[in-house]
Amino acid sequence: MPRVLISDKISPASVQIFKDRGVEVDYQPDLGKDRDALAAIIGNYDGLAIRSATKVTSKVLAQAGQLKVIGRAGIGVDNVDIPTATARGVIVMNTPFGNSITTAEHAIALLLAIAREIPAADQSTQAGKWEKTRFLGVEITGKTLGIIGCGNIGSIVSDRAIGLKMKVIAFDPFLSFERAEDLGVEKVELEELLSRADFISLHTPLTDRTKNILSVDNLALTKKGVRVINCARGGLVDEAALRKALDSGHVAGAAFDVFSTEPATENPLFGHPHVICTPHLGASTMEAQENVALQIAEQMSDYLVRGAITNAVNFPSISAEEAPKLRPFILLAEKLGSFAGQLTDTGISSVRITYQGEVAAMNTKALTSAAIAGLLRPMLADINVVSAPVVAKERGIVIEETTSEADSDYDALMTLTVVTENMERSISGTVFADGKPRIIDIKGIKIDAEFAPSMIYVANEDKPGFVGRFASLLGEAGVNIATFALGRYSPGGDAIALVQIDGDVPDSVMEQVRALPQVRQARPLVF
Numbered sequence: 001m002p003r004v005l006i007s008d009k010i011s012p013a014s015v016q017i018f019k020d021r022g023v024e025v026d027y028q029p030d031l032g033k034d035r036d037a038l039a040a041i042i043g044n045y046d047g048l049a050i051r052s053a054t055k056v057t058s059k060v061l062a063q064a065g066q067l068k069v070i071g072r073a074g075i076g077v078d079n080v081d082i083p084t085a086t087a088r089g090v091i092v093m094n095t096p097f098g099n100s101i102t103t104a105e106h107a108i109a110l111l112l113a114i115a116r117e118i119p120a121a122d123q124s125t126q127a128g129k130w131e132k133t134r135f136l137g138v139e140i141t142g143k144t145l146g147i148i149g150c151g152n153i154g155s156i157v158s159d160r161a162i163g164l165k166m167k168v169i170a171f172d173p174f175l176s177f178e179r180a181e182d183l184g185v186e187k188v189e190l191e192e193l194l195s196r197a198d199f200i201s202l203h204t205p206l207t208d209r210t211k212n213i214l215s216v217d218n219l220a221l222t223k224k225g226v227r228v229i230n231c232a233r234g235g236l237v238d239e240a241a242l243r244k245a246l247d248s249g250h251v252a253g254a255a256f257d258v259f260s261t262e263p264a265t266e267n268p269l270f271g272h273p274h275v276i277c278t279p280h281l282g283a284s285t286m287e288a289q290e291n292v293a294l295q296i297a298e299q300m301s302d303y304l305v306r307g308a309i310t311n312a313v314n315f316p317s318i319s320a321e322e323a324p325k326l327r328p329f330i331l332l333a334e335k336l337g338s339f340a341g342q343l344t345d346t347g348i349s350s351v352r353i354t355y356q357g358e359v360a361a362m363n364t365k366a367l368t369s370a371a372i373a374g375l376l377r378p379m380l381a382d383i384n385v386v387s388a389p390v391v392a393k394e395r396g397i398v399i400e401e402t403t404s405e406a407d408s409d410y411d412a413l414m415t416l417t418v419v420t421e422n423m424e425r426s427i428s429g430t431v432f433a434d435g436k437p438r439i440i441d442i443k444g445i446k447i448d449a450e451f452a453p454s455m456i457y458v459a460n461e462d463k464p465g466f467v468g469r470f471a472s473l474l475g476e477a478g479v480n481i482a483t484f485a486l487g488r489y490s491p492g493g494d495a496i497a498l499v500q501i502d503g504d505v506p507d508s509v510m511e512q513v514r515a516l517p518q519v520r521q522a523r524p525l526v527f
């Protein structure tokens with residue numbers, strides 16, 4: 001009988017679901033906080049059910065010899081080392097929608113609480129002070145709410161705020177104008193949001209692009225008297241800079257549920273009279289906890305007992321028989337998607353995926369899902385291969401799939417074309433006999449390169465001198481080139497370089513590369 005450890009405060013209702021489905025359960029809701037204790041016993045379990053307190057690090061995973069599945073009763077899986085879990089063949093599942101309404105309601109509660117200083121007024125009143133003139137709040141009717149990240153939770157917050165007669169503006173590069181119109185929100189750029197919003201509420205995942213999205217510079221662009229609400233992830237706001245802006249009176253208030261270090265026992269925001277803090281309570285309602293607990297217990301049992309995969313963030317739903325043949329193509333699809341996603345900064349209107357040769361006869365639905373998940377992952381919180389097409393559709397992205405078993409230069413060829421408001425870019429790849437995915441064409445330019453953990457993509461003019469100067473720049477910065485692939489349309493025409501490097505490339509070096517006269521675009525890529 002498979003064994004599952006529950007190491008966080010997940011509703012005990014989940015225990016019965018596991019038992020009813022033939023899974024043995026060990027309910028130790030406080031264990032997750034102690035990484036050493038978790039690492040000491042994790043080797044005995046096939047499944048681990050968690051919320052956000054358990055940190056599933058590579059050290060914990062190294063001891064998890066028989067672990068097959070990690071189930072997150074909630075949305076964010078940033079407390080799980082997913083690359084390591086994936087490398088160890090451990091499926092990571094979440095419950096992408098079970099607590100979104102509850103979290104949106106918490107953001108609205110904080111918005112009202114900070115507008116009327118309810119916690120401070122409560123404390124003062126219960127201390128017998130009756131300070132009626134101290135607490136002069138602001139009305140929210142007619143005020144502008146700026147939503148940063150208008151996905152599941154951001155769109156529910158928008159809906160509730162519109163109900164409260166607020167004007168909602170949203171910055172989200174992946175929000176289509178049609179979807180914004182349906183939601184009744186005005187899609188704007190970040191700078192405009194910062195300059196117009198009376199309240200700002202954050203609802204993005206924490207990624208390289210969203211880290212410190214409210215930085216010292218961006219806070220300086222906000223309207224005097226703005227109030228900031230963060231119910232998404234700590235790290236989206238520079239907390240020290242926000243404290244300074246509160247101290248100077250530029251920012252009138254802040255309400256935070258999440259912090260850059262959790263549990264937050266000390267924080268720059270603590271102690272300010274116009275700050276409200278809650279201890280990561282966004283998802284903490286009876287209803288949401290019941291939803292996510294029952295859902296995760298069902299999903300994990302289905303996998304452990306029947307091999308069915310639902311809501312996995314690191315694997316598509318596929319049967320046991322087709323898995324070995326499909327796996328390298330799933331990897332190819334994810335990487336082609338990831339390549340395109342990392343190069344795309346504006347809203348995507350459509351994606352075309354063409355399968356030629358032997359891949360056309362495979363489970364192209366799973367492959368397309370994997371490609372879309374790879375494409376959207378740089379922008380979306382923990383998107384999974386099952387929900388990727390639905391999420392894309394919700395965002396107004398049209399997906400076209402074409403299959404042709406006719407011969408091409410390759411036994412199997414997959415081409416992904418991304419269309420945005422102002423450009424179209426395609427990339428093709430195949431899987432070689434060694435089982436490794438390879439890039440063979442970018443924007444119609446032939447190239448031959450493997451995907452590597454750290455790469456630099458350059459689009460340039462095919463003029464003498466570029467390769468030498470580019471390589472010298474990297475060399476002078478101590479960046480070692482592992483492989484170097486070049487391609488071009490025609491002599492002197494558009495060209496690309498795809499370079500595999502050891503380690504990361506500093507931003508300053510990328511700036512210098514972009515400044516080379518022949519360079520049109522240069523991006524670091526990670527796979």
Ligand SMILES: NC(=O)C1=CN([C@@H]2O[C@H](COP(=O)(O)OP(=O)(O)OC[C@H]3O[C@@H](n4cnc5c(N)ncnc54)[C@H](O)[C@@H]3O)[C@@H](O)[C@H]2O)C=CC1
Pocket residue numbers: 074075076077096099100103148149150151152153154171172173174175203204205206207209210231232233257258280281282283284378379380381382
């Ligand atoms: N406080 C709490 O207890 C809870 C917090 N959360 C957190 O809330 C966040 C949002 O969750 P969902 O709405 O379910 O995620 P989602 O994936 O549905 O939405 C995220 C949105 O952020 C947008 N986005 C990504 N990068 C962006 C950027 N650079 N600038 C602007 N927008 C960007 C995406 O396009 C997407 O629409 C996650 O971080 C999640 O972990 C979720 C549940 C409970």
Ligand SMILES: O=C(O)C(=O)COP(=O)(O)O
Pocket residue numbers: 051052053073074075076077099280281282283284
């Ligand atoms: O679902 C999420 O992303 C959350 O942040 C909720 O976290 P929690 O389960 O309350 O520890």
